[in-house]
Amino acid sequence: MAVAYIVLPLLVFLVNTFLAALVVKSDWSSFQNRVFTAFLIAMGLWGFAIFGMRSSPDLSLAFQWEKAALVAIAFTSVLFCHFSLCFTNSRLSPWVLRSFYGVAILVGVLSLMGAVATGMQRTFFGYTLVLGPAFPLYLAVAYVPVLTAVLLLHVAQRRSRVVEEKDRMGYMILGAVMSLLGGTSDILPALGVRMYPLGIVTNIAFGLLTTVAITRYHLLGLRLVLRRGFAYSLVSTIVFAIYGLTFVLFLAMFRSQTTMALAAASVAAFLLVAILLPPAVGRVQRFVDRLFFRERYDHLMALQGFAQEARDISDLAGLAASLTRTVTLAMQADWVVILLPNAQSGDFVVTPPGSEGGGTSPGISVKGNSSLAKWLARNESILRIQDLDGDPYLQAIGDSQRHSLVSSGAQLLLPMKSKGELTGILVLGHRLVDEDYSQADIQLLTTVTSQAATVIENSRLYGLEMARLQEMEELAKLKSTLLRTVSHELKSPVTAIKASIDLLSDSQGGLDARQTTRLVRVLRSGVSRLERLVEESLDYTQMQSRQLELRLGPADIGKVVDEVVGLVEPSIRVKGQRIRVEVPEGLPMLLVDFQRIERILLNLLSNANKFTPSGGEIRVRLQREGSHIVIEVSDNGPGIPEEDQKHLFSEYYRGSNSDGQRNAGTGLGLAIAKYLVEMHGGKIGVRSKLGEGTTFSFTLPIVLASGPESSS
């Protein structure tokens, strides 16, 4: 004990000197670090002075060393306060710090004059002070600056929104409090309290904790460290208690035996304990783990469960739900969602839609080509929501994206990667307990997501493959339907053409002009119908394979209407119908595919002509509505039943006529018209009432082919 009493202060000196060198090496140019170095040096000098005092052979020499130690403590305290002021960048009146230094200098002088302590006295452990009249002033300078520092650190810790920063300040506060307690234990013997001075030990811890806090950025959460320490201590205490108890018991039982027998019995006892203890210790450890690390225990159990469920990759929705459930329980999060890339847009959206991992999950998404997605793809680390403002790359995130994340309460975003590609994003809301996610939580989440990423990506790819297979099957079906329909439609015109040609051939010029004209008309009609069929089929094929391209150019829509009306006029005249065209003056030029717009109009007018009875009226009207041109084709035919209206624009849909028979045609015309209108950025629709007629209308946006230059 005497050796430790003397040597420990020397350890303080050596440790603090070493720490000072460490801080100097890390960043000497920082003023804050220079102040901290001064603090460590003062602490080291105090340790050396205490060593001198404790190793002194007499009271007189011990008193000289003690005076030096008192001076050192005064400055240590003030330097720590000064350092805390710099570290937290707090605002304190400069006179406060000046007065601390002033009092420290005064106390130093008084100490050297022998006013703080008037001498030394012997105690059971060594030497202690005899208090002098200026001792209260010494107490003030020893305690007040440190308490001020603790307050500054505490305030800064509360205000900080950065977890790592909070942890660092927490370590410093702990060190300062330990130092205060240790310092108090040094003073109490002078007041007559019989206790061993622990200031040396606590000051070693103080220096170590504070140095670690300012030189290392990512620290274990303090609570976790304390819990682990306490848990370890508890297990160790239980083990040592068992060994100790065993020893005492055997000693009591075999006291009367010879030394050899006693020794043999002791060894046997320890061996027995050593054999029986490990399983018991294991149980104790598990009990302590569950007591102190309940959530970690639950994490591991949940992970096991997820691993089981992850074997089936055919159910992506189930996998995603399982993962969110696992993470929600393990992290005690308010909500957890997984964002997976949408096949069409590439944006990351909640999968499955409406999945809930706990509380109400928000409808958030991340654009696939956004800087947020790129950042997550490039970085391995998680993203805390407060980093959105702090990271220079993420400051470009749009307001709506940022707002949707912040307002949803998202706290963490974790990238899920497979083969280096971003395949998903795990998003967590607040914790239900009022705590931030710790480093340990982050580590666990990182492990979970890296495992889950591969599984979910495989499941997603599996789903895509199945969807692709299904699409191919549907395409094959559509192809055969198309072939069937086209072949069926081809029959009539081909038959008519063939019959007309046979008649012409057989007649050998014996037909009159009227008959010839009639045959030529049949031929022409048949060829037109064939031509339309071929065009429709080509358009449809291109539509299906998304290869249809518009050839845009400026067009006068009024002229397009006139041309198409000219094409259908003969058919209209044949049925005795009337056609009215209303095109206002001054309509702007549009940027459109002329031929395709013509085809759309031709389709609508042909249908109007076909389904309006003889003598009926067809009207074509154009008007400007805001930034669009609206084109309407109306007729006063029988109208379309409401049931049919829903399917009008579907592929292969052919309504029935009044006799209940299916209308002629491929059923592709309106589907193609809709596709073409939408490709132009417009919309198509129908209004119809039975007995009152039908109006088809479509819009085209007004997009100028070229505009005027701005004036200088």
Add this chain to the structure above:
Amino acid sequence: MSRTSPSEVPAAPAPGVGALGTRDPKLVWKKYCGFLDLSLRDFMDIQSELLMEQIDLVHASPLGRHLLRGTAPKSVSEFRSNVPLTTYGGYVPFLSLGNDGILGEKPAVWAHTTGAQAGFKWVPYSRRGLERLLDNLMAAFILAAASRREDVRVWPGDTVLYNAPERPYLSGLATFGMAERFGFRGVLDAEVSESLDFKERVRQGFRAALGKRVDLIVSMTSVLVKVGEEFAEKSRQSRLDPSHLGPLALSRLGKAFVKRHLLRGEVLPRDLWPAKAIVGWGVDTPFFRDKVRHYWGKLPFEMYACTEGGLMGMQTQEKEGLVFNPYADFFEFIPMDESLRSREDDRYRPRTVLLDEVEPGKSYEVVITNFYGMAFIRYRVGHFVQFLPTKGDGTSSRLPQAAFLGRADDRIDLAGFTRLDEKTVWEALNLTDLKYEDWTVRKEFEADTPILHMYTELRGDHQQRELEELLHEKLKKVDPFYSDLEALLGIRPLRVTRLPSGTFDRFYDERRKGGYELGRLKPPRINASDDDIADLMKVAGRAQ
């Protein structure tokens, strides 16, 4: 009349932590100055993302529909090829007082700046646009005071001496904004400062700063130089009157006198106003760097800003070239030859390049597109910059750095041979070592022959002829094309009119009494109007 009030500036958490959210210098540096560490690719990504958001925000608004022609371009290349370049004239029907509905959302504030003709250019600032301006200014403050990376020395609660125009000039808005968002306190109360005339504001600001700790000085460089010279002059002549100085000021003065008596024999402003950083602006800043450092103890930190574009660029902590800020605006650059051609031929559409296509050593005209739902799209600001040769070490930034050359309309075309700008004249003047109060230069005609007429107020005795000769020689030295005028054409176009002492001050006072706005209280340095010159000569006591 101010169209703003402090309540219109976005509020922030209380100073202390303020908008910073942390006291950790590393994190603060990363948040505000981290753009310096971006790669060029990241810079372009950020620009592209913000541009797409901007298009999304404005394409449906009345102004947006007009500028984007009813379209919403889906890519940067589509935007650049389909949307024409613009100048302020195209915005005039939209950007007028009270027209709050022209953009997607009501502007948070309206700023103005002096237009080329009489009147103002009004610029609406969205809430986010204003916040970004203030964040960029915070970055500038940090960099101004830093001597190396992550060296954050300015914090909420610091005191700033502002010598800047009042609201709704952008600098005035920024003054209020920095107080509300970051807790920076002005040496003078902001409301009091605004009520003062500019000169009085400068005077009272320096006086008030004597008795306080001043952490930052934000000022036009020419004001700093003038104050420095006057101060040094007074101290040499022992004309400093300490009777009005408070204890802090007296103690500083005392220390300064002791120090100077041993070393130099003159008290300089830096002895009384030791600041962590000096933020200066003005085309003349590069020429007065050393003078500012001599008088104020710090190199002036330069920023690149304008009302239409906000704070677009700034120096790094090494205080060399200007780095463009990717969050300020979308930047395009017109090569100089394209720019000149387009100014000669209105119908010519110059091509632009992006930051990753500029070449070191070449000069460009700047084109900006605002972000955050603000008004200007492919807007020719009328500024020229020159990109500096790249440094291999990339210690301060990997991004291209530029130097500000001048304004497009601050150029004088002499005989189609040479284009003199403000910077060239500054360079020449600096070489002469003349002590001048102020000057203005413009092109005039003498019997149909173009001349370069300088009106200047000088200190000291100089003969007219001697002045002209001296300046002419220096101009030849700095501008080889000017030199060719004499060598090849035998032309000596320079004329100098020396104005009596106090002319520019009297001009200022007369204009102020006449109710002119701040930008018109002095004649512009280049191409002053006939009215400006006439008033100047009137005040000088001569008829033109």
